[in-house]
Amino acid sequence: MSSKQSKACHGLPAGQKRLSFSAVPGPKRPKPTDPGGTGAPRPPPPLQQHRDASGSSFTRCPVCGAQVPLLCINLHLDAGCVDLQTTGAATAAGPSGARSRPPGPAGHGTELQQPQGRGQGLQAAGMDHPQQPQQPQQQQHQPQKVAGVAGGAAAEAPPQAPSEESTDRASHQTALRSGAPATESLLIVAADCGDGQAAPSDAGRSASPLRAAEAALALPPPPPICLADGDGSGAGGGGGAGSRSAQGQEPGLAAVPLHPMFLPRAAARESGGLKSGQSCGERTARRDEVAAAVHLGVLTGSGYEGNGGGGGGGGGAARGGASSSLVEGGGLRMLRPVPHPSLDGQYVVSEFVTPAEEAELLALCDDPVLQPPWSPWSGQTYANATAQRTRGKRWGVLPDYHRRGVAPLEHPLPPLLRLLAERMRARVGLLRRQSFHPNEANAIDYRASRGSWLRPHVDDRILSGDLIVNLCLAGAAVMSFGRDKDSKAAGGRAAAPAATDSSYRQLPPGQQQQQQQPLSRDEVRVLLPPRSLQVLSRAARYSYTHAIAPADLLDERRVSITFRRSELRAFEKPG
Numbered sequence: 001m002s003s004k005q006s007k008a009c010h011g012l013p014a015g016q017k018r019l020s021f022s023a024v025p026g027p028k029r030p031k032p033t034d035p036g037g038t039g040a041p042r043p044p045p046p047l048q049q050h051r052d053a054s055g056s057s058f059t060r061c062p063v064c065g066a067q068v069p070l071l072c073i074n075l076h077l078d079a080g081c082v083d084l085q086t087t088g089a090a091t092a093a094g095p096s097g098a099r100s101r102p103p104g105p106a107g108h109g110t111e112l113q114q115p116q117g118r119g120q121g122l123q124a125a126g127m128d129h130p131q132q133p134q135q136p137q138q139q140q141h142q143p144q145k146v147a148g149v150a151g152g153a154a155a156e157a158p159p160q161a162p163s164e165e166s167t168d169r170a171s172h173q174t175a176l177r178s179g180a181p182a183t184e185s186l187l188i189v190a191a192d193c194g195d196g197q198a199a200p201s202d203a204g205r206s207a208s209p210l211r212a213a214e215a216a217l218a219l220p221p222p223p224p225i226c227l228a229d230g231d232g233s234g235a236g237g238g239g240g241a242g243s244r245s246a247q248g249q250e251p252g253l254a255a256v257p258l259h260p261m262f263l264p265r266a267a268a269r270e271s272g273g274l275k276s277g278q279s280c281g282e283r284t285a286r287r288d289e290v291a292a293a294v295h296l297g298v299l300t301g302s303g304y305e306g307n308g309g310g311g312g313g314g315g316g317a318a319r320g321g322a323s324s325s326l327v328e329g330g331g332l333r334m335l336r337p338v339p340h341p342s343l344d345g346q347y348v349v350s351e352f353v354t355p356a357e358e359a360e361l362l363a364l365c366d367d368p369v370l371q372p373p374w375s376p377w378s379g380q381t382y383a384n385a386t387a388q389r390t391r392g393k394r395w396g397v398l399p400d401y402h403r404r405g406v407a408p409l410e411h412p413l414p415p416l417l418r419l420l421a422e423r424m425r426a427r428v429g430l431l432r433r434q435s436f437h438p439n440e441a442n443a444i445d446y447r448a449s450r451g452s453w454l455r456p457h458v459d460d461r462i463l464s465g466d467l468i469v470n471l472c473l474a475g476a477a478v479m480s481f482g483r484d485k486d487s488k489a490a491g492g493r494a495a496a497p498a499a500t501d502s503s504y505r506q507l508p509p510g511q512q513q514q515q516q517q518p519l520s521r522d523e524v525r526v527l528l529p530p531r532s533l534q535v536l537s538r539a540a541r542y543s544y545t546h547a548i549a550p551a552d553l554l555d556e557r558r559v560s561i562t563f564r565r566s567e568l569r570a571f572e573k574p575g
């Protein structure tokens with residue numbers, strides 16, 4: 001583990017563990033023996049671990065004393081010390097001589113989740129390194145259980161289950177039909193997973209021990225999040241579920257997170273998107289203005305919380321609010337991409353990475369030693385000059401937008417980014433279904449003080465695949481989408497700048513705001529909080545330009561990492 005990683009994980013509550021985001025094996029743990037040989041009984045440390053011959057990790061349950069696969073300990077505890085061996089979930093992973101690994105959180109490089117032949121060396125080697133500090137806003141409610149079950153079911157049983165998108169739309173219509181007030185109709189309701197529990201038949205239907213474990217352990221449903229009335233005066237905190245149903249929500253319907261478009265200012269601040277004390281007065285005023293613009297609904301009490309946060313459901317709170325998608329036991333749940341209500345194909349997965357991982361990713365980008373010499377954090381390296389007054393770097397295959405081809409891979413995606421790609425497939429049904437295997441990534445370093453901005457563009461329709469995935473780090477921004485005039489002629493290179501391009505021309509900071517033109521109904525603005533993942537598909541991918549105006553950088557720094565799949569392609573034009 002690097003010193004940076006150590007720092008990121010320092011001072012974590014005892015007994016909580018975070019799966020390592022690093023490919024470097026963690027330090028070996030001492031065996032729990034009595035070194036003094038006195039024979040005096042010594043209380044075992046909270047979570048002893050050992051590995052069997054196959055390398056699987058087990059731990060002794062501090063409550064019932066059973067040997068439990070390490071990755072199941074929180075599920076085990078949540079379920080009141082259910083014996084995993086009787087569920088059939090861990091029969092292949094017993095402490096003695098088991099060959100298979102126990103079920104583990106997807107996307108962490110466990111064997112169960114890794115596609116064949118990929119991700120060697122991306123094992124969750126540092127399962128024993130300590131967990132990151134809890135995020136206060138992540139302890140308050142747990143919509144993820146519901147979201148996870150819904151997403152997971154859809155992903156695991158595509159023939160039976162409606163697609164995530166169709167479920168979203170049908171559910172939204174259900175909400176509308178129920179006669180909810182206008183603000184409430186913004187609530188997207190997961191009608192098919194209202195009880196928040198995996199159907200018992202899931203266990204039989206799925207051959208996956210992972211799914212079987214989830215179904216067998218069926219945790220109690222978490223309280224759904226709820227919306228207040230339009231004035232934001234609804235009940236707070238844990239009263240949310242009750243008050244929401246008292247307001248007339250159909251029984252059995254559970255809410256899923258709102259799209260960040262509806263993120264109110266206070267909640268945005270809580271979620272880390274808008275950091276106090278970071279910005280100058282001008283930018284603060286701008287943030288308030290933006291927040292007001294995107295504020296179409298208000299969450300009660302707990303505020304907005306994304307998919308990944310609070311992932312432990314009720315059990316998470318009981319064990320101290322384990323809240324990260326990478327926190328061990330934080331769940332085997334799917335992360336739910338929240339679709340934009342009007343921009344087809346645009347989704348946001350909130351809290352896709354934890355703050356500690358965010359720091360690790362930024363360190364990867366910034367590290368002067370790890371920095372790849374072929375793509376330094378300097379100058380403008382984004383080939384089509386879409387990102388202005390930024391710094392950039394890229395990994396993977398090399399699309400050449402001028403010669404119209406994709407050159408072979410010279411420098412593979414670093415392990416950290418491959419691990420992220422694994423997680424995307426493992427935990428985001430949308431990306432799993434489309435088997436998203438990015439082979440290129442580019443990072444952009446935006447600085448508000450430098451006047452950074454992103455020109456309206458459509459990512460190359462020929463050279464890059466159907467999915468564009470942006471990971472947002474360090475700061476928040478509002479991305480503007482505009483219907484692309486050239487989208488009908490989607491046969492060639494990246495679209496020409498949209499008509500709104502002039503409004504993004506670089507201007508002195510004082511004038512930038514006035515230059516923001518009002519959005520037409522074909523234009524959509526979306527708040528992208530840090531640590532979120534944005535997926536662009538369908539219309540959002542092909543028929544809309546996306547851009548970030550200088551004044552829409554809501555914090556001093558924002559870094560994005562964009563993942564794409566670009567197939568090798570001979571150059572059409574000479575160099």
Ligand SMILES: O=C(O)CCC(=O)C(=O)O
Binds near residue numbers: 470472546559
């Ligand atoms: O910064 C972002 O989130 C988007 C970057 C982007 O659109 C691109 O690299 O093509």
Ligand SMILES: [Fe+2]
Binds near residue numbers: 457458459546
């Ligand atoms: Fe783009």
